[in-house]
Amino acid sequence: MTVMRPAIAVRAAGLGRRYGRSWALRDCTFDLPEGKVAALVGANGAGKSTLLRLLAGVLTPSEGSAEVFGAEPWLRGLSGVGFVAQEKPLYRGFTVAETLRMGRAMNPGWDQAYAAALVDRAGLGMRTRVGALSGGMRASLALAVALARRPRLLLLDEPLAEMDPIARQDAMRTLMVEVAETGLGVLMSTHVLADVDGVCDYLLLLDRGRVLLAGETDDILAEHRIVVASHRAERTDFGPHRVVRTQVSERQVTALVRRDGELVGDGWVVSEPTLDEVVVGHLLASAQSDSGGSAESGSEAAAQSGSGAAA
Amino acid sequence: MIWFAWRQQRATLLAAIGVILVGLGYLLYYRFAMMGEVTSTDLWSRSLPDTVASTDGPEFRSVADSVWVHFWGQAQTARTGMVVGAMVIGVCVGASMFAREWEQQTYLVALSQSVSRARWFVTKFAVAAAVVLGGVVLWELAYAWWARSAGNWMLDQYLFRPFYFESQGLALPAYALFALALGASGGLLIRRTVPAIVVAAAVVAGVFAGVSLYLRWHYLPPVMVTVPWHGPRSMDGEAHLMDVGYLSNTGQLIHMGLGKGELWNPCVSVENVASVAASDSYYGCMTQRGLVGFGEMVQPASRFWTFQVMEFGLFLVLSAAVLGVGMWWLRKRLR
Numbered sequence: 001m002t003v004m005r006p007a008i009a010v011r012a013a014g015l016g017r018r019y020g021r022s023w024a025l026r027d028c029t030f031d032l033p034e035g036k037v038a039a040l041v042g043a044n045g046a047g048k049s050t051l052l053r054l055l056a057g058v059l060t061p062s063e064g065s066a067e068v069f070g071a072e073p074w075l076r077g078l079s080g081v082g083f084v085a086q087e088k089p090l091y092r093g094f095t096v097a098e099t100l101r102m103g104r105a106m107n108p109g110w111d112q113a114y115a116a117a118l119v120d121r122a123g124l125g126m127r128t129r130v131g132a133l134s135g136g137m138r139a140s141l142a143l144a145v146a147l148a149r150r151p152r153l154l155l156l157d158e159p160l161a162e163m164d165p166i167a168r169q170d171a172m173r174t175l176m177v178e179v180a181e182t183g184l185g186v187l188m189s190t191h192v193l194a195d196v197d198g199v200c201d202y203l204l205l206l207d208r209g210r211v212l213l214a215g216e217t218d219d220i221l222a223e224h225r226i227v228v229a230s231h232r233a234e235r236t237d238f239g240p241h242r243v244v245r246t247q248v249s250e251r252q253v254t255a256l257v258r259r260d261g262e263l264v265g266d267g268w269v270v271s272e273p274t275l276d277e278v279v280v281g282h283l284l285a286s287a288q289s290d291s292g293g294s295a296e297s298g299s300e301a302a303a304q305s306g307s308g309a310a311a
Numbered sequence: 312m313i314w315f316a317w318r319q320q321r322a323t324l325l326a327a328i329g330v331i332l333v334g335l336g337y338l339l340y341y342r343f344a345m346m347g348e349v350t351s352t353d354l355w356s357r358s359l360p361d362t363v364a365s366t367d368g369p370e371f372r373s374v375a376d377s378v379w380v381h382f383w384g385q386a387q388t389a390r391t392g393m394v395v396g397a398m399v400i401g402v403c404v405g406a407s408m409f410a411r412e413w414e415q416q417t418y419l420v421a422l423s424q425s426v427s428r429a430r431w432f433v434t435k436f437a438v439a440a441a442v443v444l445g446g447v448v449l450w451e452l453a454y455a456w457w458a459r460s461a462g463n464w465m466l467d468q469y470l471f472r473p474f475y476f477e478s479q480g481l482a483l484p485a486y487a488l489f490a491l492a493l494g495a496s497g498g499l500l501i502r503r504t505v506p507a508i509v510v511a512a513a514v515v516a517g518v519f520a521g522v523s524l525y526l527r528w529h530y531l532p533p534v535m536v537t538v539p540w541h542g543p544r545s546m547d548g549e550a551h552l553m554d555v556g557y558l559s560n561t562g563q564l565i566h567m568g569l570g571k572g573e574l575w576n577p578c579v580s581v582e583n584v585a586s587v588a589a590s591d592s593y594y595g596c597m598t599q600r601g602l603v604g605f606g607e608m609v610q611p612a613s614r615f616w617t618f619q620v621m622e623f624g625l626f627l628v629l630s631a632a633v634l635g636v637g638m639w640w641l642r643k644r645l646r
Contacts, residue, residue: 053419056419056423057422057423058418058419058422058423060643079425081423082423083419083423085416085419085420085423087416087419089415089416089417089419089420090417090420091319091415091417091420092415093321093322094318098318101314101315102315102318102319103424105312105314105315106312106315106421106424106425106426107424107425107426108425109425142420145420149424149425
């Protein structure tokens with residue numbers, strides 16, 4: 001049996017975008033295989049929206065390149081890609097029906113029956129004006145417009161932020177049904193990892209414009225370990241394994257480690273971290289390294305001084 | 312896509328159509344008011360003249376004059392309103408075309424659909440242009456109908472002057488197109504409606520002033536008309552007089568200003584100084600000194616349509632350039 005390499009949906013190479021003198025995104029390099037549900041995670045201002053806008057073709061890069069299904073997303077209309085911006089912008093004077101008509105007018109593969117079903121499920125009246133919808137309802141409508149294009153990839157910027165818990169669940173269920181039935185790929189930004197935990201199979205972690213982590217969540221989880229070592233044992237000598245971040249308490253050292261092969265040590269308690277622990281560990285390490293040189297020495301300094309911030 | 316371009320600009324375009332209808336109402340109202348007065352003063356039975364100048368008889372003259380004078384102001388207002396209105400409507404509709412998409416962030420929706428940026432730009436502009444240009448052409452037709460309903464008195468004078476020239480023919484839609492293009496591209500670059508309106512309006516007003524007060528007279532070199540000393544003034548009232556003076560036998564125009572006195576001062580003698588202009592000896596002396604008569608530099612009325620086409624072409628090129636910048640910005644420089 002031959003192993004097929006999965007097709008690449010998004011390929012970014014050295015992608016960067018500058019606003020004036022400050023870089024919103026810098027040196028962003030990753031491949032996103034087709035059909036993945038990817039979480040784009042990072043603190044506010046990490047560059048999530050900028051990256052999504054670049055991939056959606058509504059923003060041009062200052063440097064580097066990006067390909068979506070093998071073509072640069074800007075300059076021409078997007079085919080096979082749906083995009084919902086963070087503000088969920090829609091024409092406020094349009095009715096729901098007119099919004100769907102707009103989608104039909106501007107997209108050749110538009111599925112009107114599907115759009116109508118999605119709108120109906122979200123409880124939106126066809127004659128309601130968009131301006132009269134609540135934030136969550138507008139988000140549902142924007143998602144319906146993106147989905148009814150029958151895209152192969154959906155770029156969603158904080159899609160669930162304004163939805164109530166039930167709408168959130170419903171939207172995620174709709175997405176997952178699409179993913180399962182059509183092989184739709186999703187790249188969605190969030191800063192609430194719990195929203196996508198257990199759903200996403202790919203993680204892209206951004207921090208202040210740079211990629212900290214990119215890869216399959218399973219691989220990322222398998223690579224990382226939390227090691228609790230007794231304080232008196234070797235302090236920071238984790239051998240070939242890369243220490244992401246350590247926390248030192250009076251009795252023990254807790255370290256998030258990116259392992260290189262088997263991870264065994266005298267008196268170590270090794271456990272698999274949650275995705276949240278990996279993300280938070282990397283973000284905090286990055287924040288520390290910002291004030292103390294490289295990531296490696298930063299975490300060491302934190303380990304030695306014992307001043308690591310609590311996760 | 313055309314439906315979307317219309318629907319999305321509907322509020323602005325309906326407002327523009329409202330202004331166009333008010334203007335049309337003004338033109339038609341005064342057309343009928345004038346014809347009512349012409350009928351009530353029984354001007355028809357006295358065979359309506361082509362121009363005020365060709366009327367005969369003091370009685371007719373006074374009746375006709377009262378009608379013309381009464382509506383002269385309205386005609387002037389109509390011309391000014393048409394020209395200023397076409398530019399203002401163009402700038403306002405143009406500026407809100409794209410700037411509002413940025414103000415309300417809806418460009419994120421429009422630009423991320425399957426439709427290309429170029430098609431989005433062109434369709435939106437074309438729909439707006441069809442409404443605005445159609446509207447100003449209706450104005451022109453109504454104005455011409457009014458103006459020609461009782462002789463040509465409203466049209467045949469000052470053909471090339473500001474507001475007279477632009478309120479007829481190809482010039483008015485050309486100005487509207489230019490204003491629309493400036494508003495659209497300005498809105499795209501500035502991304503805010505009101506500043507885009509201000510900038511585009513300032514540029515349109517500047518170009519209008521430059522073209523109507525200066526450039527238009529230089530589309531073609533003016534024609535020199537020689538008027539003999541005793542001959543009738545050959546210049547027709549419709550032509551535009553650019554310069555006047557004495558004409559030398561070498562074909563040079565010599566202004567009657569200061570500093571040129573050495574030419575004709577010797578001709579001004581004690582005996583003919585009382586009635587200089589009428590004196591044969593004076594003109595004879597002038598002829599001896601190499602002046603053959605009066606010269607008038609004019610743009611003849613027959614060039615009216617040539618100039619209309621040239622001005623239309625000029626504004627077509629300007630509009631295309633402005634739209635090209637907007638399109639380039641949208642495709643290459645969009646942030």
